[in-house]
Amino acid sequence: MDFQYHYTDEQERFRQEIRSWLQANIPDEMRNPVETDDFTPEMYQFWRQKHKEMGVKGWMYPTYPKEYGGGGLSVSHAIVIQEEFSRHSVKSPFSNGLLIPSLFVWATEEQKQRWLVPFLKGEQVFWQKFTEPKSGADLASYQSKAVRDGDDWILNGSNAFVSAHNSPVPDWLWGPMQTDPNAPRHRNLGFFMIPGSAPGVEVVPQNLVHGHEQHMIFLTDVRVPGDHLIGGDHDGWQVANTTLEQEHGGRGSAGYSDEVVDNLVGYMQAKMRDGASPGGNPVVQQVAAQAYIEAHLDSLFGSRTYWMYTNRMEISWEGAASSLYGREYTMRTMGKVRDVMGMEALIGSHDPLAPYGGMQEFEQRARFIRQHGAGSLNITKVVVARRIGISRTRERPAPTPATATRFDA
Ligand SMILES: Cc1cc2nc3c(=O)[nH]c(=O)nc-3n(C[C@H](O)[C@H](O)[C@H](O)COP(=O)(O)OP(=O)(O)OC[C@H]3O[C@@H](n4cnc5c(N)ncnc54)[C@H](O)[C@@H]3O)c2cc1C
Structure with missing residues (x-):
């Protein structure tokens, strides 16, 4: 199956504009490091400034309305931005974006001007x-x-x-x-x-x-x-739930991104080229292929939710189910990375021998701990159960910018 999205000429020109700007403005030493603790105070100052510059271009929060500091751009533009940011290791915003839906739905106009605008322009954290x-x-x-x-x-x-x-x-x-x-x-x-x-x-x-x-x-x-x-x-509970709707997966995400799986596939290909095990081993090939398939399945689940969200459909169990799958498959992936790469999967970023800058090792730790962020897996299962009608209690989704307001968000 061809998982590739094919872009229009206009989208490719837009990609080129972003790529040129990033190449001219982001020196290699400022790229977001693999290890969280390697992010230095100098990097922080640098990226605070760059986020503001990218905020003026509308690239920080592309699909939100311009009047509130967003880019007023289409979903396709947002996907192109996301792909180029990922390619250039752009540091993601310092703020927790889950506040945005609550402000859109619940804040007064004065409050939106006060908090939403500096948020979406990347001016405050x-x-x-x-x-x-x-x-x-x-x-x-x-x-x-x-x-x-x-x-x-x-x-x-x-x-x-x-x-x-x-x-x-x-x-x-x-x-x-x-x-x-x-x-x-x-x-x-x-x-x-x-x-x-x-x-x-x-x-x-x-x-x-x-x-x-x-x-x-x-x-x-x-x-x-x-x-x-x-x-x-x-x-407060109702305002928080507009946020939680998104935190539990209710906005989805467009585009594919799993660098750990890309690295695993690249590792296999390299090993196959020099004829050495494990790349040539059919059992190991199956393990890596499964990791690849699961990563793309995850992006398809995320894309479906994103499509529903942008089409203002009420999202029931789909967001939470996608969030659950997303976290569970990443843990399965890390097991496969260890199975295939062996000790090489456990070499940290500070060791020059670490493959892929130590990302495979860092993600062993980070993906494990991320199982508990955004509400635990158990809570995500409870949300799904309530929404498919197999729980003692039922729940309707909270209002989101997509279902409660009149603009594309
Ligand atoms: C990397 C990371 C980033 C985070 N970022 C933030 C952040 O920015 N802001 C923030 O406020 N919090 C943040 N958190 C906290 C996160 O949201 C909580 O860890 C999560 O909500 C679970 O809460 P808890 O740790 O207190 O566990 P507890 O609430 O003590 O739960 C312990 C266990 O009991 C289970 N459990 C509890 N109640 C129920 C129930 N009713 N039904 C079924 N099972 C239940 C849970 O699933 C869990 O397995 C972060 C956590 C991590 C790991």
Whole structure:
């Protein structure tokens, strides 16, 4: 089967424009490194500036409307951008993009101008603070508190595993706070924008097996004005669910990308060329072929969801099922990489002998830990079960920019 998408002349010209700009503007030493912890402060400053320049071109968030800082470009253009960014190891945004749908659906026009525009232009950095030290899977049991003080709110609480996307500090933290301890679940939360520099905000890096990308956050008597609340006093669960709809796979993604599998196939081909095992072994060939097929199946699932999203169809189980498959196959892939490449799959990026710059080894750790991000696999299965009608409870998808508003997002 031909998995290749064939581009128009206009799309190829657009690709050339991006490629030329990237070649002229991104020196090799600034390319996003394999190992998270090798991302230096110099790289951070460099990419903050480049993200702003690419934001002006509309390349950071291509399909969002221009009036809010997006590119106003088509899905095809977005795919071309994504392919070229991946080819040139462009550093992805420092912000957690899951905030975007919630702002589109729930923020007032004033709030959109205040937060959405600098977000989509790559001017400010936004981190998601959902998980608390005692629980993350059950977001509705959120305990950190917001108490009214005149027009302001006073915030107290703590979070864990907050991803930094390689930024040392956030301009903004966003997420729920309990606004009414006496109200029932799902009606007791508000959703807040919190300045990262506010007095009482403390950020402490955590050390996980793939690096120092996650953080504990402590809020002690942090004061925020009333207009930092997105939605009503008790709408936080609903606002968060617009975000979670996307986090659980509900926007999908277009285009194929699995560099680890590409490397595995390249490794096999190279081994076949010099006639040595394992490339010539038919059993090993089957293992690698299966990894290739699963990677492309994953991109087909993601593309289907993306197609549904861009056509404003209500997404039921499809997003979560795709997210589940995506995480499970990556773990199977890493097993196959070890089976085929043996010890070479375990040589880290700092060793000159590491194949593919150590990516095969780094991804052994990163893909393992990513099983738990974006809600665990169990939670993803619960979402699928509720939506195909085999759970004690049922759930409808939360509104997203595709189903709730009138523009292409
Ligand atoms: C790499 C990475 C990046 C992350 N980035 C962020 C971030 O940027 N912001 C953020 O807020 N959080 C982030 N997280 C946290 C992540 O969202 C949580 O780890 C996840 O939601 C699970 O929460 P927990 O770790 O507290 O596990 P728990 O909630 O304690 O769950 C433990 C186990 O119990 C299971 N379980 C719990 N409740 C249920 C239930 N009702 N039904 C079935 N099974 C259940 C879970 O599936 C899991 O297996 C990140 C985590 C990782 C690993």
